[in-house]
Amino acid sequence: MAGIKIRNLQKVYRDGKDRTFEAVKKINLDIEDRDFVVFVGPSGCGKTTTLRMIAGLEDITDGEIYIEDNLINHVEPKDRNIAMVFQNYALYPHMSVYDNIAFGLKNRKVDRKTIQQKVEEVSTVLDIKKELHRRPKELSGGQKQRVAMGRAMVREPKVFLMDEPLSNLDAKLRVQMRNELIKLHRDFDATFIFVTHDQVEAMTLANKIVIMNEGEIMQVDSPENIFNKPANTFVAGFIGSPQMNLIKGTFNERNFTSDAFRLPLENLSLNTTLKDETPLILGIRPEHFEVVQKADSTTLVLTVHITENMGSYQNIYCHLNDQSVTIQTSDHHNFAVGDELIVKPINGKIHLFDGKTEKTLLTI
Amino acid sequence: MKIQIRTCHSQFQQWISKHKFLLFASPWIIGFIAFTLIPMLSSLLISFTEWNILTPPKFAGLENYKSVFADPLFYKSLKVTLVYTFVSVPINVTLAFFAALLLNTDIKFINVYRTIYYLPAVVSGVVVSLLWSWIYNSEFGLFNNFLLKFGINGPRWLSDEHWIMPALIIMSIWGIGGSIIMYLSGLQGIPRYLYESAKLDAANWWTRLTKITLPSMSPIILFTGLTSVIGALQTFTQAYVMTSGGPNNASLFYAYYVYKHAFVWKQMGKACALAWILFIVIFLITVILLKASKSKIYYESKDGGDIL
Structure with a gap:
């Protein structure tokens, strides 16, 4: 079974002088066989570096990677039973599509007939049979993407590594390829590891999302849990659009209190007991507010700044004192800049984080 | 108005x-x-006149061309030049290419090595020729002294009609710095992900060289090859400075022969006729090389292959 274990994996870049940069900070991760894992995070978070270390294209500074319980730190990329799809496809420009797909098999001394058969199989699945004799430069972006997929698939690897493979496609094609990837994963007996900075790709493709930031793993969980039970403010802010509102305050007499409002925290199951004056961060997604008519101590009185009509719903960007708060509502209101808007968090939909560690205080 | x-x-x-x-x-x-x-x-x-520079030219029709084709030394010089070109250029192109591969690594002081390899190319041809006259000196020369260390009695490089051509070809390697620079810039233009992808595709060093590096470099190799051929066909300095075309006309380069007619023997008409014949020879060789290489050259842009 092609499970992958990552233990204390570290990557440090040195620039010849004495400066170093730790791109991946001693991460641990377990990937099950046939998982569709998506590494997601902002640029420079170490997701691609981790992927490239699994592929063998980047030296491992410290730690271990196991594929199927075999330590592969010093195994050649070609012997790791993996295939990779690169962001810019990395098709060999002077070879035909057929030769591109067949290249890996030829180098592995597979006989001609088998190669031909396998290339035909793959090209039928990917619908690029008519393109086999053409050169990459004659293909459209979507076709190049398919050829790159075909080149990976034809080798029947145990692990597929994909480094932002959809980012060069236009929006419509991206949705289409996303669906095809899901289908491929269903039909293929392999583990998929996919790197992206796009949270929509992560949410739609993965059965396990790995969120990374500054070389560290912030949370590993299913898309549902990542969205509903973010482990820290980074995950809370990264997943979801518009971003979750994070409002600073303190714990006071079983209430979250900020200078603008107070919110009773009685119904929340906390993973620790809080003392008074503990700094807190309250997280509320924009869609988890209800608009009310009358202000009281538990409501937020906002000043409308910008409204965005998205068709089926509306985003309202507001100010709360010096903080900005975003509201999403499906009822259409006509607000002008400067209007007052009174809202109340929906019961049971709020998140609470420690103000210092930024970790969740809710039981997960 | x-x-x-x-x-x-x-x-x-x-x-x-x-x-x-x-x-x-x-x-x-x-x-x-x-x-x-x-x-x-x-x-x-x-080229259609008889002109000794001092007196006004006289129309001579095709006399100069007739005289050229009746001149055994014309054929000799053409042969010397062609042999030199088609032996030295492939050697230089290959050596420069592999030197560039070596210099395209990420080791310490690589810029120092690159500079060292390029330095000879900035020295003027006359100086290089004088320098090599001494290196090839059969008694005090570095080269024969070096061979003597291995018990080999070196030949009289510059005064033996059989050794002068090998001597000049070896000397031509001195000038590969220019091509190395071209190849280096070409090598650095090959995207790294192609090699990474090839590694995952189980391509070994040789496959990566022949299937990725060479096809990607083919336009540059063609260009440096062509310009080297054109340059070699016009070789002059070595003959002028080192050998005066000797011994026994074994280094009678075509361009030197043209020069002799024009400025030593004051036969400007015949010199111009010779020059035009060389022009046509170079033109034909260029066309043949371009045509012959067309299917083997990979261009990134669609119309790149249609130079002719």
């Missing part, structure tokens, strides 16, 4: 504004006409 002048004037202004690009191109245009086009056309005219 006034109106007419004005329209005339504005027409002229229009013409100027439409063609002012010519002004920007004029330094090249003037240079090309004065230093290339006019000399070329006059040499063509001169």
